[in-house]
Amino acid sequence: MRVLIIGVGTRGDVAPYTGLGARLREAGHEVTIAAHEPYAELVTDADLKYLPLPGDPLTALTGRLSISAFKQYSEHLTEGLAGLAGQDADLLLLGVAGALGCHLAEAMGVPSMGVHLQPIDPTGDFPPVTSLFHGSLGRWGNRRAARLAFELPAAGPLISGLGTRMRARLGLPPMSPRAVYRRRESTRWPVFHGISPLVLPRPADWRPGLEITGYWWPPRPRDWQPDPVLLGFLASGPPPVFVGFGSLAETRAEQYTELAVQALRRAGLRGVLQTGVRGQLSDDVLAVGEVPHDWLFPRLAAVAHHCGAGTTGIGVRAGVPAVAVPVMNDQPFWASRLTALGVAPAAIPFRRLTPVRLAAALTAAVTDPVHRQRARSLAAGISAEDGAAPVVEAVNRLQVTRAG
Template identity: 85%
Template sequence: MRVVIIGVGTYGDVAPYTGLGARLREAGHEVTIAAHEPYAKLVTEGGLEHLPLPGDPLTALTGSLSISAFKEYGEQLVEGLAGIAERDADLLLLGVAGAPGLHVAEAMGVPSMGVHLQPIEPTGDFPPVLSLFQRSLGRWGNRRAARLAFESPVAGPVLVGLSTKMRAGLGLPPTTPRTLYRRRESMRWPVFHGVSPLVVPRPADWRPGLEITGYWWPLRPRGWQPDPVLRDFLASGPAPAFVGFGSLAGARAEEYTELAVRALRRAGLRGVLQTGLRGRMSDDVLGVGDVPHDWLFPRVTAVAHHCGGGTTGAGVRAGVPAVAVPVMNDQPFWASRLMALGVAPAAIPFRRLTPARLAAALSAAVTDPAYRQRAQALSARVSAEDGAAPVVEAVNRL
């Protein structure tokens, strides 16, 4: 089958689909990943076809979260997604942010399935993952709030307007978010979640067709080798701590880097930083660019990160303690899971991050052996899972 995976977002929203796409290719399918231009190399180095999507998600995320920046990005994105309807494809696999692909699949007359990296389906087990609600609203309240995010035009008027425009451009009749959601539920639209059920147990109140499969591990770039400077740094002393703040780090690289260096010195730790600046900061701190987390994380003593879903999974797989520094969106949810699993001390919301707080959390993660013991036990079980297999089986059945 000709499969198009729609991976909208930044690096962490695209990388897991390279691993999933490779498994589908091994099963005999033709795989294309639609992603923004900055992540083309990530896709093609995995031997998969890249379909460029217009717009820059980082601009929308760093534009002070303004409605105008978000709307401009959304308009570009919708135009790019609508263009997929002109391709020859037999199946669309949609990430959370690629949900408008449902309209594209309808226009093409082909099936679609969800391949989500966040558990956004309504449940009483936890509050909506992609909302401002970070505390439980009770089982009924949690479910109701999550469902409103799907059904209510008030929840996202900009998105609803873009969806209406998109359907008109595709020659589809107008509809409402509530109608779309009810249609999706009545047909038990399948959604596979690329996260371990050990990290997020499948909610018992989910309907059939919603599955948590296990992680889809990103591919390493073909022929990748570690920079000799990084390799020599790792070998030159005790295992360092890793500190990284994800795709947004480049916006204030100098400030974030200085904060991390001061924290590492207070904690008496060596460090590898992914905070936007590269090169030697001192004898015991090295700044790096993109380095495969599956190679780097097992070589460090702790991982302090923004709690993006992919970075969270990589840390779990590596079996090292975490320090959770969530920034936005789904990141507080993943931070809460790391704490609940006992592999991280109390999270530090990014807006409250200081060198002293980061140093204290790093020291706790490194010196308390219980964090490492629990992390290693969890890693052994998660690494044994095959998260891609259920998706491949579902595609083969089509």
């Protein structure tokens, strides 16, 4: 089948889809990923076809866009997605941020499936993970809040304001957000979640068709080799800890780097930083650029990160303790899961991060044997999972059905 994955988002959103796409390609399918241009190389390095989407959401997420500029970005994204209607595809796979693709699939006359990195469907187990609610609203309240996020005309996972423009652009009849949601539920639209069930058990009150399969691991960049400086640093002393803040690091690199260096000094730990600068900062601190986390993390004593979905997955796969420093969106949810699983001490919201707090958390992660034991046990279970297999099987079944 010709499979088109809509990979709207930043690097952490696109990377898991390259892993899923590679598995689909190995199964004989022709896979294309539509993503923003800064992440084109992630796709092509995985030997997948690439289609560009306009804009870069990173500037919006880091607060560097005005409201008018964000509106412009959204309109460009809508146009870019609508422009994919002319592509040859038999199936669309849609992430949470690519939910507008449901209208695109309708216009193209092809089926679609969800491939989500966040659990947005209503459940009593937790409130909406991408909302401002980080505490339980009670089982009824949790479910109601999540459903409203789909149905309200001004917001939600279906980006309904953009959906109205999208449908008009594609020549489709108007449809309210509530009607879109009801169609989604009445057809039991399939959604596969690239999350380990050991990290997030499937909610018992989810409807059929919503599955948690296991992580989708991105392939390493083609011909990648570790920098000799990094190899030398790792070999020059006890395992260091990692400190990185994801895409946010680029906005205030010097400030975040200094905070991390002070914390390492207080804790008496060696460190590898991914905070937006590069170079040997001292005998005990090395700042690096892009390094595959699946290679780096298992070589460390602990990893402190922003708890993006992808980084969280690679962190628990590595079998080392974590320090959760969530910033926004779904990150507080993943931070709470790391703490609940016992692989991390209490999370530190990024707005409250100080050298003292980070040093204390790093010390706890490194010295508490419980965190390390639970991290190793969790990693052993995750290593036995094949998160891509259920998606590949579903696509194969669809191919047989359509052929018949």
